[in-house]
Amino acid sequence: MSTVLSPHADRLLPADPGVRDLARRLYEAVAHAPILSPHGHVEAALLADDTPFPDPATLLITPDHYVLRLLHAVGVPLDALGRGDAPADPQDVWRAFCTNWDAFLGTPVRYWFETSLSEIFGVTEQPSAANADELYAHIDALLATPALRPRALFDRFRIETLATTDDPVADLAAHARLREDPTFRGHVLPTFRADRYMDPSTPGWVVAVEELSDVSGIDAGRYSGLLDALRRRREAFRAAGGTATDTGVLDAGSWPLGSGEAERIHAAGLRGEATAEEAIAYRHNMLYRLAEMSSEDGLVMQLHPGVIRNHHRDTLARFGPDSGHDLPDVVAFTRPLTPILNDFGTNETFRLVLFTVDETSFSREIGPLAGFYPTVYAGAPWWFLDTPDAISRYRRAVTDSAGFAKTSGFVDDTRAFCSIPARHDMSRRLDAGYLAALVAEHRLTEDQAFDLTHRLVDDIPRTTFRLPGARS
């Protein structure tokens, strides 16, 4: 069995030689284009501080739930991966990863790793139990060098714009430091994510409301105050360069409440007495209010419904959230979003990007909604669907219903900084293959395909997310 690690220049391009030739040219036209990353989970402080990364495992394994879940699925306990109470030796974690490298065969995690290991770290061998320590030492040594510091990688990755995800109470200090630093040329934009304030039956809600009051200087002890406080923080995010919000909810229900009823549930929530039904009604109303705010301030609303968080009770208790056991649910959009779309669906300021973890909604709901409402965009395949085959199915299911202009452009959605270029590169290759296939079937001309390959990595995401440089 060959142990060479050497990503092929034509990887992910179509197998048919005629199609592949054009796909390769379409890919090469954008292979080195700047990266616009309008949605992700890298911290701004990483770049503001520019502290060297600690070690291979802490950088690449322990924080990445994509990696954790697949290793866990083949029997590696999460404490062996650095997630337990007792600290794990990073070299042991790395060894567990290398020893189980075959678990990733056929998955995009392996693909991202192969690209990153090769292009960032110059690794030329497939990880294995045999070479784990050697690889660890090699990468660890590199991480101490200036070329592997976060900002150096930011430049090397050609990232132009990177959106972070931030709580409304975040001080955005790291964003400010970057903006004011003349030596840093990228755009690092905060994204307003108010999930903690939506559901008065969750444990952290009361604390969140208090923190928001403190930070905003507006008493969120009343529902009307909460809305005002959120509005004020949105202003702060806009002032810090933010162009978008993000919301992750179990379902997309958006039925508004009268202010009396909302105040009543709000008060019950503060007393710890909100019922399950009240909490749902409140959450649906909050989704409506966030849309209403977007229709006023123009922050692009991203919506990510349908993830069941923390499915395994014991894993949550022992290893906390984001440890690999969030799972997709059936998702609906057309019915639950009726209130929002009736009231803001043709509002010129409002914009709504819909993401799904249930691919049945691509052709049934997301494409048709984006194909009528000028405010609605079909979000790129996300979590669980951010794989070569699912991305191809997305293009085939959405484009013929909504056209290219109403798709969002790629989002990497990652907390794994080093995977950013590999993920965007994957998307560019797949889009090139898709466009080349359309040319081969005479559904596009070659001219149009070249125009689109550029648009998909530039003006389409720029416009969708109102990024710096957007035309409209």
Next chain:
Amino acid sequence: MSTVLSPHADRLLPADPGVRDLARRLYEAVAHAPILSPHGHVEAALLADDTPFPDPATLLITPDHYVLRLLHAVGVPLDALGRGDAPADPQDVWRAFCTNWDAFLGTPVRYWFETSLSEIFGVTEQPSAANADELYAHIDALLATPALRPRALFDRFRIETLATTDDPVADLAAHARLREDPTFRGHVLPTFRADRYMDPSTPGWVVAVEELSDVSGIDAGRYSGLLDALRRRREAFRAAGGTATDTGVLDAGSWPLGSGEAERIHAAGLRGEATAEEAIAYRHNMLYRLAEMSSEDGLVMQLHPGVIRNHHRDTLARFGPDSGHDLPDVVAFTRPLTPILNDFGTNETFRLVLFTVDETSFSREIGPLAGFYPTVYAGAPWWFLDTPDAISRYRRAVTDSAGFAKTSGFVDDTRAFCSIPARHDMSRRLDAGYLAALVAEHRLTEDQAFDLTHRLVDDIPRTTFRLPGARS
């Protein structure tokens, strides 16, 4: 960027040269076969009157909700497309269409337009803001010529049979004029669509019942009278050549009511007092009764569930129905159709063609139902799924479960007369590609593929819809 408009001879055929060669031969074998159009929305009066078409925008843009929705999605208001109260200048409408021509990239609407503009109107340039007026003048001049009159196009399109969609109270006079006209050779068949009579909670139901009483001469003021009146009108449709009915409902529930309960709800509906639950029960019962009637008179029952009509309140208020904001819903068949299938599923007179806007039902419900019940046929991909990729998915999801003989054959379902040949041509090309792929994978012989390419445009739709010339 090239501005040439010149549909390629091999468009939509598979890219693989080996497969494409056979696909081309399979396509050519039926490219000029007569068109059987068993389901659509062209008016019989169009052909009976044979009045010249008014202008390019009124013919091609304003009435076509496929076009409206995509232009609306990129920000063109519907009043700029001729749908507002104030009449729009057709030349302005046409200009808006040409200016936003790129919105259709990757969609079948563009494909149908390219074919129609090229083959019917001899257009050789891609529409654009620059040539909009010139194209308008060119097409407008052609529309005044005899060759572009409806009947001349009907012949040129090689339409053999065209089914219209008609309310039970329709006088079918235009159908009669065509049937009695020795100079007209096609079959133009009415389709009985009783949607207005199903739901006693809808605004128009009372008026509909009164109109039906008047036209049928049977008092539909009682439920039993309504059924009798519908039966009488079905007889009139059959006498006028009709072979099928069509029903569009929100869901496929078909639980029958006892006559006492149905009479009671009917009376409540006439008083404007039917509750939402009663209205649903009544509608489910009506679906059952329509199946019962089909099991008696042999009109093929077409069922199109799952479309949420008029999703955007303001658009409905300002622009009326059919303005682009009907949207798909989750659709079920197997459970809700249990009453109908238990009672008529093996009845030799009954026939039921199932259409979906939710492609998850292809392999889960429609294929399996058509693969057991001799009465059930898998309807061709319809609205939102009438695209090259969704049609290919339909073939791959249904054929291996139900075989070819239990698929319905293509339906164009269009109110855009000029798109009929382009839509059938698209279907023939895709089926040729599918058959060629099966031959390439040695799942069919070439002989069988040639036999099937003919059957799919001839005896399969003829048999399914009991069209003139059907063998059984």
Next chain:
Amino acid sequence: MSTVLSPHADRLLPADPGVRDLARRLYEAVAHAPILSPHGHVEAALLADDTPFPDPATLLITPDHYVLRLLHAVGVPLDALGRGDAPADPQDVWRAFCTNWDAFLGTPVRYWFETSLSEIFGVTEQPSAANADELYAHIDALLATPALRPRALFDRFRIETLATTDDPVADLAAHARLREDPTFRGHVLPTFRADRYMDPSTPGWVVAVEELSDVSGIDAGRYSGLLDALRRRREAFRAAGGTATDTGVLDAGSWPLGSGEAERIHAAGLRGEATAEEAIAYRHNMLYRLAEMSSEDGLVMQLHPGVIRNHHRDTLARFGPDSGHDLPDVVAFTRPLTPILNDFGTNETFRLVLFTVDETSFSREIGPLAGFYPTVYAGAPWWFLDTPDAISRYRRAVTDSAGFAKTSGFVDDTRAFCSIPARHDMSRRLDAGYLAALVAEHRLTEDQAFDLTHRLVDDIPRTTFRLPGARS
């Protein structure tokens, strides 16, 4: 029209010549590998008795619901296929099959038959009305020869392990005779299927409970006794070589009941007084208890939810169950299995293989569950999805989410003994094509593909189902 029947050596391999060449080599590497059949419906007595098969129709047509449903769908009544009260002449049944041979075009049933007829019976002509009698005589004569006896075919098919499906009260005598017979070299393993004991509202439940008491020697008149009796029978199955259980339920709900409540419903069930809600609660609890037992005794739990049994009332009354009108339902896993996965999801003894008839669950539920829980495996496409295209979709939807190691390996799930090699051959060809495509897209190396083609027919199913020879 050619009438030759001659399965092509490259059938089901990819059409692209470059990909096909590698696919062919991958296929050839495992074409003759022993068959592991961990899930099916062949009776152990067939092999223990080794009685010659009676005639072509009784062997190939009448018992196979895959064949029945498609013939029924094109209008052949089930009594003409040997399923009625009055016995049908097998030669007439065979003639009905041959006459309607075209109904199978495009379906895997035709594919399996072509392979079986050619390879087992040396048939060289497509069945037809013209040659039906001749084919019948040919096959009938062969069936009388020693080479066509069940055990001879078992060897010729290279079956290493065959799992049967058995009721807990089965005496497993045939399994014992085979195990003790030194002239029989295969493994024939019983599978514990306790469906009859799950739902106290079904007609046969009281009788089943009584039979279980008799056979186990434990009074199952109380719920606690039922559990003990099932445990004792599981021990008997394990002693007879069984490694797995199977459960077919309408839904995967698994909420446990306290023992008091379960005893109460159990008693109500014995009195014929369990309500529908109680019966569902009891069934959900039983699913939980079966998982609990698997977590103790290590029998691999197979779960097949979502089949609506006996959809057509009259067909059930006239022809009994398994006559072609079982139909798929919408299926869910992630939510209903929460109790089982919370309690046993990381238990090292427990193992759960999830099968679906609703392919939307591949990427939304089954892949993600198998991609986190070490106990969960993604079951191969089953019933309605055991077709070339659905199998390809499964690979594309599950692998990138869960990797290869967490897929189950192929199961033929057949009661048609002669179709076993054709079904496994189909799977091997499709997997070879999939792996070759991944190599062509540079997502796997050729080395890795060759390794996987072997693993998919050997250590992957062996490990999943804990078959003889499994490494872990």
